[in-house]
Each structure stands twice: as structure tokens, then as C-alpha cells.
Amino acid sequence: MNHNTEHNMGAFVTGGNAAGGNMGKRPFVTKEKIEEIVKTYPTPFHIYDEKGIRENAQAVREAFAWNKGFKEYFAVKAAPNPYLIGILKEYGCGCDCSSLTELMLSKAVGLVGEDIMFSSNDTPAEEYAYAAKLGATINLDDITHIDFLEGILGKLPETISCRYNPGGVFQMSNGIMDNPGDAKYGFTTEQMFEGFRILMKKGVKKFGIHAFLASNTVTNEYYPMLAKQLFEVAVQLKKETGADIRFINLSGGVGIPYQPGQQGNDIRAIGEGVRKVYGEVLAPAGMGDVAIYTEMGRFMMGPYGELVTQVIHEKHTHKEYIGVDACAVNLMRPAMYGAYHHITALGKEEEPCEYRYDVTGSLCENNDKFAIDRMLPKLEIGDYLVIHDTGAHGFAMGYNYNGKLKSAELLLKEDGSVQLIRRAETPKDYFATFDGMDIYGELIGQFG
Ligand SMILES: *Cc1c(COP(=O)(O)O)cnc(C)c1O
Secondary structure (H helix, E strand, O other), X not given: OOOOOOOOOOOOOOOOOOOOOOOOOOOOOOHHHHHXXXXXXXXXXXXXXXXHHHHHHHHHHHHXXXXXXXXXXXXXXXXXXXXHXXXXXXXXXXXXXXXXXXXXXXXXXXXXXXXEEEEOOOOOHHHHHHHHHOXXXXXXXXXXXHHHHHHHHOOOOOEEXXXXXXXXXXXXXXXXXXXXXXXXXXXXXXXXXXXXXXXXXXXXXXXXEEOOOOOOXXXXXXXXXXXXXXXXXXXXXXXXXXXXXXXXXXXXXXXXXXXXXXXXXXXXHHHXXXXXXXXXXXXXXXXXXXXXXXXXXXXXXXXXXXXXXXXXXXXXXXXXXXXXXXXXXXXXXXXXXXXXXXXXXXXXXXXXXXXXXXXXXXXXXXXXXXXXEEEEOOOOOOOEXXXXXXXXXXXXXXXXXXXXOOOEEEEEOOOOOEEEEEOOOOHHHHOOOOOOXXXXXXXXXXXX
């Protein structure tokens, strides 16, 4: 529910796999390929696997093909790159946006109108105005936003979605998944009923229901359980308010196996699970034409991105450190959440993991560690490391602390060629916002 916060499952830095094996977590690039790529594009960079993205997007489409109106709205924040979103668009995906620039990006890719779900919170007036201008479907985060939006637009759109937060904890058979009661998002149950009535009075004709109750769930049960809860509320809402409910948006939260040996989600089983509860709850209530929407980010892109970095230092003090040329600016999740990202030393895939290292970046921040006490093969300066599963919430969360620059993004195409889909930042980019003071020009002038 807290999206960018990690819940407990699968979120730890220490440990790693025991000596001996990577247990099936293999990079999609080889040492030879990286040695060829770095001749043109120096490390660090994120690289994305076009083939993997396409196969997964196709599997998602097939898993929900039973639902006539199904649509995946890719959560732009996970990987805001027009080339990557352009690939997903070929599979019928739209965009889930929550800011002005995400809306602009979606428009640039040719996704407007019903291809945009605007699921934001604490929304500035100008962002609502722009979303409405693009014809996006607006997903309200709060009951007070009804009047706020009406004040901006004059008249509410014909279709409105409301984000639901039942409170409490989200619990499944294997324990508590997340804590919606602590999350800032959504309407309470009472507010959903009241909100629908107000919206109907104000002339809204078509309705949607949205909820995001648990993050990075690595179980096929999450969507079906969430769907059941939402379907039951939808049936009640229709019964009590008469609202014409057109779609139910299961949002994001479908996770990926960051840990080696962890069993990933089976999207077909998830689609089947949702189909089953749809048949049990919605169809008998005369709601068999409701469309299912999703807003997956992590599941669509996470495994298909890798951060490639080179070992530039080794340090032997109170611990054994491996210093790499990437840092938390390129991938924040380990520093921010203690999230586990698997690491493979290219060319050393078959070597036993007998050395215990902290793998660090160069920020003046002691949490700038991609791994703590990680068992790896013996590493040397010059080795290339692949940090796995950076395709979602990886590059995207980047920042510029210590004046560090964001890396390039590359696409490994299906034919094996490599396309630069975002160049690396330069000092000129970093200094570009000092209007009226040409720091970059000044430095160039002084130092050539
Ligand atoms: C972040 C977010 C998503 C995507 O979440 P994932 O965990 O990456 O699937 C979807 N919808 C909304 C509203 C979000 O904020």
C-alpha cells in the first residue's frame, strides 16, 4: 500500500545466497556483450531486455483476455521512458500517471483520453486541469477532491473513479501483507458511499473503483483477494446508490522475486483467480460487463532491467568493501528500504560465492551500499557486476545527491543490438537550472 515503501516480505539486505550458487537468477546480458557495449556506453547504465518486456506484456494480456474491457495502465513512475512505454503500448497498455510530467510523457507516446488513468493524491489544481484536458480518467484520492475538481473544471467529467481504502490490515493466508490503515490514500468505506451519491447528484454518469492495498506481493492470491473485496463493495455501491460502475481497477502491487530461489508470480494463475471471483461475485449481481483494469509497474518492468556497474576499488578495513562506479543515485532501493537486489559478477557465474562483501557506491552516505555481507565470488578491480531487477523503481527514483549524475538507459533489442534510449546526464544538465548564472559556461571558460 505504501507503494514505494517496502513491506517486510523480501526486503532485506543481509544474507544473500549461500556459497555455491545463484540458484537460477541469471542476467540477460553476458560478459562478452557488456565488454562490447562499454566501448560505446561506459558504465554505469541501466539496460532493459526488450524480449522479456514483450513476452511478459503478452502474458498479461492473455491472462486477462477473458475480460472484454481489460486494460493494463502501466504505472509510469516505475520506468518513465517513452521507448519502454512505447513497447507496452503495442500490447494495448495505457498509462497510469500521477503528475504533470507523467501526463506529458504519456501524451508524447500517443496515449491520451481513455488510455490514461490519472491516479494521483494530494493533487495540485493544474495537474487535474491538464489531466482533464487530455481526457484522462480521473481517479479521486479523497472525498474533498470532488469539490476541488469541480471548482477547477466548472463541471465534473462524465466518468469518475474513486480510490478505496478499507483501513485495517490486508491479510492473506500467509500473514499480513500490508497496512492500509496507515496509508494516506483513498476514501473510507462510508466516504465511498457518500462520495458516489454526491458525484451522481453532480451529474457523473459512469464510475470506477480503485484500490492499492499491498505492495510487492509475491503470491498469486493478492489480486484475487483484492478483487473479491472490491467486487463486494461494488455490488453494494450499485445496490445502494444505483451508480453505473464501469470498471474496477486493481492497481499495482503485483511483485517480483528479487531473491534467488524465490518463486515468482504466475500471471495466468492470477488472471484465473480474478476470473473466478468475478464469476462468483460480479456476474450474479448483473455486473458481468464490468471492465478489469490494472496499474502494474514492478511486474511489467522490474525483472527486465539491470544496472551494470564496474568494480573500481577494493578496500580492506573493518570489513571487506567492493567499490563500484554506480551509487544510490542510480538505484535507491537498497539504501532507502534495505531492499535486496541480487548481484552477479559477469564471467564468474560458475564460481563459488565464498567471499563476504559490502558492495558500495561513492556517496558520502553510509547507507550507499548495494549489498551488505553479500556472499560473492572473489572480485577484482575491473569486474562488471550486474545488479538485478532494476527495471521498475530503479533509474526512476534517481536523484542528484553529491552532484552525482544520472546514468544512461539502454535497450537490448530482440535482434541483439543495443539502442541508447536515454543518454547519461552531463555536468551541463546538472547546472542547467541556475538561470542567469552560467556555471557550466564559466567552468568551461576557466578550465576549458
Ligand atoms: C506506484 C503505483 C502503481 C504501481 O505499483 P507497482 O508496485 O509498481 O505495481 C500503481 N498505481 C498507483 C496509483 C501507484 O502509485
